[in-house]
Amino acid sequence: MTALKAAQETARDRDRAAGHSAAHAGDRGPLVGQPIPRIEDAALLTGAGRYGDDLPVKPGTLHAAILRSPHAHAELLGIDPSAALALPGVAAVVTGAEARRFASPFLVGVKAPMEHWCLAVDRVRYLGEPVAVVLAEDRYLAEDALDRVAVRYRPLAAVMSVEQAADPASELLHPTVGSNIVNTRSFTYGEPGRVLAAAEHRVALTVHYPRNSCTPMECFVVLADYDPAEDSYEVLSNFSGPFAVHPVMARALNVPGSRLRLRSPPHSGGSFGNKQAVFPYIVLMGVCARAAGRPVKWVEDRLEHLMAATSATGRRVDLEAAVAPDGKVLALSLRQTEDCGAYLRAPEPASLYRNHGNLTGAYCIPHLAVVNRIAVTNKTPSGLNRGFGGGQLYFGLERLMDRIARTLGLDPLDVIRRNLVPASAMPYTTASGGLLDSGDFPATLEEAVERGGLAALRARRDAARAEGRLYGIGYAAVVEPSISNMGYITTVLTAEERRKAGPKNGAQASATVAVDPTGGVSVSVASVPQGQGHRTVLAQVVADVLGLRFEDIRVVTDFDTAKDAWSIAAGNYSSRFAGAVAGTAHLAATKLRDRLARLAAGQLNAPAGEIRFAGGKVFAAGNPENALSFSRLAAAGHWAPGTLPDGQEAALRETVFWTPEPLKAPTDGDHINSSACYGFIFDFCGVEVDRVTGQVRIDRYVTMHDAGRILNPLLMEGQILGGFSQAVGVALYEEYAYGADGRFLSGTFADYLVPTAVEVPVPVILHRESPSPVTPLGAKGAGEGNNMSTPVCIANAVADALGVDTVSLPLTPSRVAAVIHGAEPPRPAGAAVQAPRVSALPATTPDGRGMKGEGSRAVPVPPEQVWAILLDPKELAALLPGCEALQLAGPNTYRAEVVVGIGPVRGRYTAEVALSDLDPPNALTLTGSGSSALGTGRGTGRVRLERTAEGTLVHYAYTAEVGGKVAAVGGRMLDSAARLLIGQFFDRLIGRAGGPATPAGRPRGQPGLLDRLLRLLGIRR
Amino acid sequence: MPIMNADTRHPVTITLNGRSRTGHAHPRMLLSDFLRHELGAHGTRVGCEHGVCGACTVRIDGVAQRTCLTLAVQADGRRVDTVEGLAPEGRMTALQEAFRRHHALQCGFCTAGILMSLSDYLERVPRPTEGELRDMLSGHLCRCTGYAGIVRAVMDVTGASTEVADV
Incomplete structure (x- = not known):
């Protein structure tokens, strides 16, 4: 059966089930477990959704635009906003002065003297860091004015890798810390050293996980207002939680939490964790509203989001395993170095500790050694991202299992089988303290192998290989943690530090169920949904408990910290909805029902324990004919509270807070059960690699999930398909790439490649259901698992196809082709240099310094005349493309105002231009540097004038660096832009010299294809 | 197109979902901003503002176009159809119903643009193959669904058979 056919069968089942949506609970079994389409969709399909940017603003609201650092690392010397x-x-x-006046630095999760402000105060540490905010009557005007804010920087060396960060000679991001490794902790569980030393085989591996992000389609939105009379802030934002960050925001604004009212819009355009990172901007806009004395609205644009919003952590993992000859892993050593970017922004370093209880994955590995190091680099701070920390961990662990098999000559699947936690050991306590709560991992794997058709896939691989094609199969087995222990982050502290700070643990979820005077039922939760369908599932859960119809339940998920029941674990993250939130709603509904049962007991003359709720009626189990209507019974508390039986309270509203019992604080031995539940996933896939292009095609993908009880199979499938799609992006396309000098290279959706409908296959999805004993409904999280299992599963398959030991993400065609063919040789040097010739160095070269090029052009006048033109400021002004003003600043030194556009970005630069090494009329050096709100540029060109029969041949050679937004969004176009600007310079020079002369290779009077293309792109007019 | 003063707001009249609507726009104002913030038609979403993601797609004189790459003044005098106009009587179209049935949306932010592209495309290509459909959909980015539900919904409505090599 094809994947699509399987999917269609599922769809048909669902269509049949869809008819159940109007059913009463009890008529055809419970609603929970049915694939019911969503309540949410009616509004979203008709354009009636209300997202953050759709909501009304107060009259007089100012619109914010943020000036961001064009440097990865620089001292901030001064800001002059007068022209703006x-x-x-x-x-x-x-500016930072207002931040200092009205705010405090954010709290940091480790004991290290690092300061992170909502606006840079004396130094910028990543490209895109907020430096100033312009507040104007509309967004267009605010963005105009960014160009006019003058900022002086002193650039510093950028630290762009964890290896650089670990080098004591690297430039310090936070000099007060004294190192760019801001925290190191070692953990020993069992006797890993002894077992490794005695092992028959030791297998080691080092992997790097790249920085990437799930990039929700909606960017950040903040509406902020400050009330001076109450000294309080009122904010509406698409912040997604965790609300453990709410105290961080309140502290940064110097107010108690009760004076930071935070509300969420009714709809969110996705988060995948990323909307956690809006929180510094909530503080920033609070400061802006307070400074300006008016409400402020900010809507992030996509360039800002990609450049500076957030990222998954990059991670280097050095792994080593002690292995028995049969592939059994006896001990594991993990040395993890986390790239958290420029600041340890809350809740980091959570990425590194979220999986601490399940560092050994789905395996029985009794001896474990861990070294966790946290590095700061000149990159955007990291934060929540679907699969949080799991993609990083499992890329190492599952590559290691694959490597063990290859090293020992075993089948990779057998190595996995030999190490899985056996069913007899469940619930299983891992070496580091995780409690794997339920499941039968080996049986689940075998079922996937059978139902997923592994034997057929192996035959397919053999057939492909027999034809000489590159075909491989990969596997991955992982546990998927859900419902994070709020105490796991404190594992980064020593036991001594934890004792001083006080215990942290648990994961409070809250839900409120209420009946109104008409008998209508409403549910509110602090889950801040981001598109998953929480309202639908909660209606299913509560309707089942109260014996009502699905559509009788009204679920409200707009969240308001001033009015709703919440605690720090509230929010949308760590896959906590199905297990914790839906479970808590079930508890609240049950509590309300039990109270109603006691009221009904008197009226029906039956014990409360025998009262049943079904079909909108309330009746005694033994006498269903004598029934009360639910709405009448429920509404009585509003209309006639005086008639309640003695000692009974009205059943109007129940709020329940629930925390999973097994979530304790870390022990003194650093054992931590970091999550309440652990699902199990086993994936395998077949991929084919194009031998010529290096393109990876996913031929078949099978993913088996055991996430406990499934509340709504339709939505569960949607979560898996969505996570899988993002994981395909991680595996094959996506990376927040930087140049070695800190330039950001992935600033648009044309550079940061998100998979489209053409690239994402439909996986075969299989399920088992082993209910969790921990959660009220037996459900576990399911939405993040493929972000953990799929990238490494694909990587293992590619390694198998290529027969290589090392593969790195993302597996782009060029990277894979380099493995097949070796690195591409440098472009051969051309003999003739008549036409301008520009070559861009790849950003990953050791110097990482943008572009260099050389060329020559014929000018039909003698060298003396060319020399005179170049040395005349007026003539020079006319030659420089986009030059609007040129003033003499010193001998042969000029200050120029230049407007240059690269692709979609057009900027006004203030440039310093100098002529030096003058050798009239033979040679000179032209040096320029400029900066603007859009970025920086500097370059040096050596110009040599050669006398010829026709006049002069002008030779030039230059190097140039470009940084900031221009580099981020126009990187692909810089080559052609440079060529174009140089071409313009010479066209004008020739014109000045009495031309016309045409550069070689282009017929006179006919614009070249490149020129026409550039005109279309707006680079050339 | 007439010469316009960059510093002046110009009246722009469009036929929005069958009704004449007038607002004012500086010549540089994007059609996406004009629809959303001048006319209050919020159903059209803005996802990238550089023409890649497709969320802001509407139909201009029947043709699916990106409003983030169109100036409001360019739409003056033309017919603009947005997601709000797909189901004017409050009854969803067969395609909208199929999207719901097949869970073809989660956060819904990309959905309006996809529906508008499809409404144009399916008029021209009533029974696309799955490959053709996926090719067309590749002009839109969706981060939630993995596109599977979208493809199923369209195939369900068109009744076309799917062609996938047996694995």
Whole structure:
């Protein structure tokens, strides 16, 4: 059966089930477990959704645009906003001075003297870091004014890798810390050293996990207002939680939590964890509203989001295993170095500790050694991202299992089988303290092998290989943690530090179920849904408990910290909805039902224990004919509280807080059960690699999940398909790439490649259901698992196809082709240099310094005349493309105002231009550097004038670096832009010299294809 | 197109989902901003503002186009159809119903643009193959669904058979 056919069968089952949506609980079994389509969809399909940017703003609201650092690392010397303030419509420019006045630095999760402010105060540490905010009457005017804020920087060396960070000679991001490794902790569980020393085989591996992000389609939105009379902030934002960050925000704004009212819009355009990272901007806009004395609205744009919102951590993992000859892993050593970016932003270093209880994955490995190091680099701070920390861990662990098999000559699947936690050991306590709560991993694996058709896939691989094709099979087995222990992050502290700070543990979920005077039932939760369908599932859960119809339940998920029941674990993260939130709603509904049962007991003359709720009626089990209507019974508490039986309270509203019992604080031995539940996933896939292009095609993908009880199979499938799609992106396309000098290279969706409908196959999805004993409904999280299992499963398959030991993510065609063919040789040097010739160095070269090029052009006048033109400021001004003003600043030194556009970005640069090494009329050096809100540029060109029969041949050679937004969004176009600008320079020079002369290789009068293309792109007019 | 003063707001009249609507826009104002913030038609979403993601797609004189790459003044005098106009009587179209049935949306942010592209495309290509459909959909980014539900929904509505090599 094809994947698609399987999917269609599922769809048909679902269509049949869809008819159940109007059913009463009890008529055809419970609603929970049925694939019911979503309540949410009616609004979203008709354009009636209300997302953050759709909501009304108060009159007088100012619109914010953020000036961001064009440097990866620099001292901030001064900001002059005067020219910006002079523009029409600009109300204020907010800088680090206002941040210091009205705010405090954010709390940091480790004991290290690092300061992170909502606006840079004396130094910028990543490209895109907020430096100033322009507040204007509309967004267009605010963005205009960014160009006019003058900022002086002193650039510093950038630290762009964990290896660099670990080098004591690297430039310090936070000099007060004294190192770019800001925290190191070692853990020993069992006797890993002894077992490794005695092992028959030791298998070691080092992997790097790249920085990437799930990039929700909606960017960040903040509406902020400050009330001076109450000294309180009111904010509406698409922040997704965790609300453990709410105290961090309140502290940064110097107010208690009760004076930071935070509300969420009714709809969210996705988060996948990323909307956690809006929180520094909530503080920033609070400061702006307070400084300006008016409400403020900020909507992040996509360039800002990709450049500076958030990222999964990059991670280097050095693994070593002690292995028995049969492939059994006896001990594991993990040395993890986490790239958290420029600041340890809350809740980091959570990425590194979220999986601490399940560091040994789905395996029985009794001896474990761990060294965790946290590095700061000149990159965007990391944060929540679907699969949080799991993709990083399992990329190492499952590559290691594959490597063990290859090293020992075993079948990789047999190595997995030999190490899985056996069913007889469940619930299983891992070496580091995780409690794997339920499941039969070996049986689940065998079922996947059978139902997923592994034997057929192996035959397919053999057939492909017999034809000489590159075909491979990969496997991955992982446990998927859900419902994070709020105490796991404190594992980064020593036991001594934890004792001082006080215990942290648990994962409070809350839910409120209420009946109104008409007998209508409403449910509210602090889950801040991001598109999954929480309202639908909660209606299923509560309707079942109260014996009502699905559509009788109204679920409200707009969240308000001032009015709703919540605690720090509230929010949408760590796959906590199905297990914790839906379970808590079940408990609240049950509590309300039990109270109603006691009221009904008197009226029906039956014991409360025999009262039943079904079909909208309330009746005694033994006498269903004598029934009360639910709405009448429920509404009585509003209309006639005086008639309640003695000692009974009205059943109007129940709020329940629930925390999973097994979530304790870390022990003194650093054992931590980091999550309440652990699902199990086993994946395998077949991929084919194009031998010529290196393109990876996923031929078949099978993913088996045991996530406990499934509440709504339709939505569960949607979560798996979505996570899988993002994981395909991680495996094959996505990376937040930087140049070695800190330039950001992935600033648009044309550079940061998200999979489209053409690239994502439909996987075969299989399920088992082993209910969790921990959660009220037996459900576990399911939405993150493929972000953990799929990238490494695909990587293992590619390694198998290529027969290589090392593969790195993302497996782009060029990277895979380099494995097949070796690195591409450098472009051969051309003999003739008549036409301008530019070659861009790849960003990953050791110097990482942008572009260099050389060329020559014929000018039809003698060298003396060319020399005179170049040395005349007026002539030079006319030659420089986009030069609007040129003033003499010193001998042969000029200050120029230049407007240059690269692709979609057009910027005004203030440039310093200098002529040096003058050798009239033979040679000179032209040096320029410029900066603007859009980025920086500097370059040096050596110009040599050669006398010829026709006049002069002007030779030039230059190097140039470009940084900031221009590099991020226009990187692909820099080559052609440089060529174009140089071409313009010479066209003008030739014109000045009395041309016309045409550069070689292009017929006169006819614009070249490149020129026409560039005109279309807006680079050339 | 007439020469316009960059500093002046110009009246722009469009036929929005069958009704004449007038607002004012500076010449540089994007059609996406004009629809959303000047006319209050929020159903059209903005996902990237550089023409890649497709969330802001509407039909202009029947043709699916990106409103983030279109100026409001360019739409003056033209017919603009948005997601709000797909189900004017409050009854969803067969395609919208199929999206719901097949869970073809989660957060819904990309959905309006996809529906508008499809409404144009399916008029021209009533029974696309799965390959053709996926090719067309590749002009839209969806981060939630993995596109599977979207493809199923369209195939369900068109009744076309799917062609996938047996694995």
